[in-house]
Amino acid sequence: MTNEKRIMNAGYIWNTETIKQVRHNARTGEYSLRGFGAERQIKTFDDVIILPGQASVAPVDKYREKCDTSVTLGTRFCDNPLELKTPVLIAGMSFGALSKSCKLAMAKGSAMSGSAANTGEGGMLPDERTMADNLVVQYSSGRFGVSSKYLNSGDAIEVKVGQGAKPGMGGHLLAEKVSPDIAEIREIPEGTDALSPCRFLDAPNDGDLAKHIELIREVTDWKIPIILKLGPGRIDEDVKIAYEAGADIISLDGMEGGTGAAPEVVIEQTGVPTLPALNQAVSTLEEIGAKDDVDLIITGGIRNGGDVAKAMAMGADAVYVGTGAMIAMGCIGCRLCHIGKCPVGIATQIPELEEKCNIDIAAKQVANYINAMTEEAKMLAQLAGHSDIKNFNRSDLRALDTETVAQTDLKLVGR
Amino acid sequence: MVTDVVMVYKKDSSRDVNSEIRKGLENNFKDFCVCSVKQLDSIVVGVQNDSHFLLEGEFGDFIGALNDGAEIEVDGFCQRYVGNNMTRGEIVVSGSVGDGAGFGLRGGNIVIKGNAGDAVGQLNKGGVILVDGDIRDSSGLFMLHGDIIITGNAGSETGEWMVGGTIYVGGDFELGFNAKTANMANRDITKLQNLFSKYDIDADPSKFTKIVHDKTRPFYGDE
Ligand SMILES: Cc1cc2nc3c(=O)[nH]c(=O)nc-3n(C[C@H](O)[C@H](O)[C@H](O)COP(=O)(O)O)c2cc1C
Numbered sequence: 047m048t049n050e051k052r053i054m055n056a057g058y059i060w061n062t063e064t065i066k067q068v069r070h071n072a073r074t075g076e077y078s079l080r081g082f083g084a085e086r087q088i089k090t091f092d093d094v095i096i097l098p099g100q101a102s103v104a105p106v107d108k109y110r111e112k113c114d115t116s117v118t119l120g121t122r123f124c125d126n127p128l129e130l131k132t133p134v135l136i137a138g139m140s141f142g143a144l145s146k147s148c149k150l151a152m153a154k155g156s157a158m159s160g161s162a163a164n165t166g167e168g169g170m171l172p173d174e175r176t177m178a179d180n181l182v183v184q185y186s187s188g189r190f191g192v193s194s195k196y197l198n199s200g201d202a203i204e205v206k207v208g209q210g211a212k213p214g215m216g217g218h219l220l221a222e223k224v225s226p227d228i229a230e231i232r233e234i235p236e237g238t239d240a241l242s243p244c245r246f247l248d249a250p251n252d253g254d255l256a257k258h259i260e261l262i263r264e265v266t267d268w269k270i271p272i273i274l275k276l277g278p279g280r281i282d283e284d285v286k287i288a289y290e291a292g293a294d295i296i297s298l299d300g301m302e303g304g305t306g307a308a309p310e311v312v313i314e315q316t317g318v319p320t321l322p323a324l325n326q327a328v329s330t331l332e333e334i335g336a337k338d339d340v341d342l343i344i345t346g347g348i349r350n351g352g353d354v355a356k357a358m359a360m361g362a363d364a365v366y367v368g369t370g371a372m373i374a375m376g377c378i379g380c381r382l383c384h385i386g387k388c389p390v391g392i393a394t395q396i397p398e399l400e401e402k403c404n405i406d407i408a409a410k411q412v413a414n415y416i417n418a419m420t421e422e423a424k425m426l427a428q429l430a431g432h433s434d435i436k437n438f439n440r441s442d443l444r445a446l447d448t449e450t451v452a453q454t455d456l457k458l459v460g461r
Numbered sequence: 462m463v464t465d466v467v468m469v470y471k472k473d474s475s476r477d478v479n480s481e482i483r484k485g486l487e488n489n490f491k492d493f494c495v496c497s498v499k500q501l502d503s504i505v506v507g508v509q510n511d512s513h514f515l516l517e518g519e520f521g522d523f524i525g526a527l528n529d530g531a532e533i534e535v536d537g538f539c540q541r542y543v544g545n546n547m548t549r550g551e552i553v554v555s556g557s558v559g560d561g562a563g564f565g566l567r568g569g570n571i572v573i574k575g576n577a578g579d580a581v582g583q584l585n586k587g588g589v590i591l592v593d594g595d596i597r598d599s600s601g602l603f604m605l606h607g608d609i610i611i612t613g614n615a616g617s618e619t620g621e622w623m624v625g626g627t628i629y630v631g632g633d634f635e636l637g638f639n640a641k642t643a644n645m646a647n648r649d650i651t652k653l654q655n656l657f658s659k660y661d662i663d664a665d666p667s668k669f670t671k672i673v674h675d676k677t678r679p680f681y682g683d684e
Binding site for chain 2: 189192195197235241247257261263264
């Protein structure tokens, strides 16, 4: 920063960010990496409002009347669907990208709020399993830590095809970061580059995803739900394939979806924003008559109870929060997760830094955050006249401008 | 001590086969025989103890996948991804198998007495795959650890983008990117000799070529 040359006259095309990017590329010869999701101007849930009940629809009283916030996810094929007190789940974030203390705080906080935690693709910490009441375990292209025991210790299994921050890309934890702890949990030799290929190399043909799902079902005796996680690509086709492959739940991550590290150009230039992605997924499921059959978890840029309420009104059955949960724990938003020197002990493996993340305090903050979000969404449901958050529907929403109408098929305000 | 063999036969679905097996395992049976089940996929998967399975006939994909301790003997043929993501145990197939044998293997041994297709041992994380025959292309892609041993010929892209582990080939092969040949050390020869005698394979370890990863480190965005 100290040697940073000053920028005269930043404009619209050659703005400060663009100039800094060019300088980075010129200095290093490499593309730049960062944490967090897309931050460009796109339509978000802020461009949608909720219609309150007035004379035509009677609101529900916040103090005296009940409003159910519980959700049951994954009833399609399995025996034991996820039963949660809130539609807000913690997204899959790997041990490796995050510190052990942070992972355990996520697990503990999820239990304190009746939510679910998610291992991410870096294997499962034994204490993570004990601390979480509901734990989703991931099955990704790299299969880190995946074994029969691992799959059978989950309350749900998430088959990760892609994520919003870097759809179509794999992941790679540098060998230098594969510490003895991480090596043990990922079940790979210490100091080996941990590669997650960009696609399932063992699913080259049409119908192979279904075979993986069948395999997981057979290993877990059809007991627990299988989630299929998609990044936002050709959503129409992809959602159909996920449904045909036999998923109980589809989770779809929009382009705002966070990451521990991805190339800047990939974060900002690929994928579909969460709002239109959700709209497209819902209309596809409706078109094929699968909306009631399969559950949909939307993720990517979900920040508060307003986002939760609007997502559910548009047809989501639940949401995942990643970045929000990190911020609740004390993330300061430096976006340098990939460097591994997180000043607040969240995205680091350095013991002295990790100490700054106190498991009990962080867990409490995550639980508070989820509880408050749930309460916000519930309040919005009640004022819109619902005594169950699941009764939210599209008629409760209006789009603030025509562009949002075009992306969501919602009605425009004032009409 | 239970010594009876559980017979599982003439089933129409993988679920039926596996639930018979599960019942047997719950009742502490240790020996199973599975036959006449058409070419079903995902049979005998994720077994978490050292019981013994004899499979007779032709089988589909993912046979013995996620195996965690069982000894699985296939008298016949398997299609793709035999022993996928196995962590412990042993699978021996008397005939040939399709693509992707031992994909994502973490531990244990997979032995194929016939030929195998493409993608043998891709993403191997620490197990042993031994093919007493020929294989096709792209074996050992993205392999992190463990051994792949081919007594016959291998195809193109052998060891492509290896990061760790070792491939031994008795016949011809074409090297993939980031793989190189190395000298067979005494350790390698002893290792192969032991395996060959254990599995009754007639081959001379000193004639094998050893393949290891070259210098290039992968980099396409830290996780
Ligand atoms: C630090 C970090 C690590 C992540 N690791 C994984 C992972 O291992 N597997 C995965 O599917 N998604 C991973 N993600 C993506 C999240 O699961 C989720 O899709 C995303 O964070 C949701 O967007 P949000 O952060 O805006 O809530 C990660 C995200 C973050 C922030």
